[in-house]
Amino acid sequence: MNISAANPVAAEASHLVEGIARVVEVDGTLAWLVPEQTGGCGSCASSGACGAKGIGTIESRLEMRRFSMINRSGMVVGERVVVGIAQNALVKASLTVYVLPLAIAFAAGLSAQALYGSDFVTMISMAAGLVLGFVGTWLGSRHISARGAMTPVFVRRAGPAETCRID
């Protein structure tokens, strides 16, 4: 039997970075989910004891990361599901958000240093380059989002004892 034809999600699963999210609202065909707290250290099971959660409460931070999915799988409120995004999406996102502004800022700063040799002018140029870089990030993220690369997909329902993969 052709696995990819029978279950395209399973066939794609090996190329996905998986995470666990909880359904918090179902609105018609749309389901709203909140990712489970992973603490960034991949140890969601011990997140309650993790002291590195930043400023603000865990709930407020998770609420900021709320996302929606088309509810094709009949998800209900309170259910835990495994969602996935493309494996290379995180790298692309990092390059767009962090590397692009820095690269433009450095190009501006080095040019200013070579032309004027003044710390003050270099500083202003790098700040302007950073702003310009963020404009580039905005355009880049629109392009990536339009292609659907950042859209999470439903993989399966999470088991009761299942936590985020830390392998």
Added chain:
Amino acid sequence: MEYVLIAVSAALVNNVILARFLGLCSFMGVTTRIDTAVGMGAATTFCITVSAMIDWAVEHYLLEPYGLGYLRTVTFILVIAASVQFTEAVVRKISPSLFQMLGIYLPLITTNCAVLGVCLLLVEGKMSFIGSTVFALASSIGYSLVMVLFAGLRERLVLAEVPRLFAGPPIGFITASLLALSFMGFSGMSAH
């Protein structure tokens, strides 16, 4: 050439993690997978560089002229926290979808001692603005490099047969020490 020397020295010879032993919490915590290591490394690189730029200005236009050097550590911590919050707000505003993916790493950076360590080292170095920024960028690239290298090793370690008592963090620390030994090979490459 001067900037190249600064960069090589900061990234390889005096690596933030393996030579200065800063940022070890995230080094052990976020390196279970390469993709998370890349995300954390990129976020840290950005925040270290931006914080260093602001800290250089604060040091040269505020702390040094007014003899407020004793407030340096507190001021730098405030600057780092503010720049992380600013970055988070900007990323959330310009790209909510990217923020959903990368936002988790930002709060961890506020408490990452590597950021403060690099900013304090800049003051000791007494470099120009561009020199300081190159130093900060190279230090953070060195940090990211080691994170990704170590994540790759740990992904392989999962498949290796390890004695039960050494499984998990112990074998991770042993691997990290071997990695640090290998980085010692870079000493002598730089004039700094």
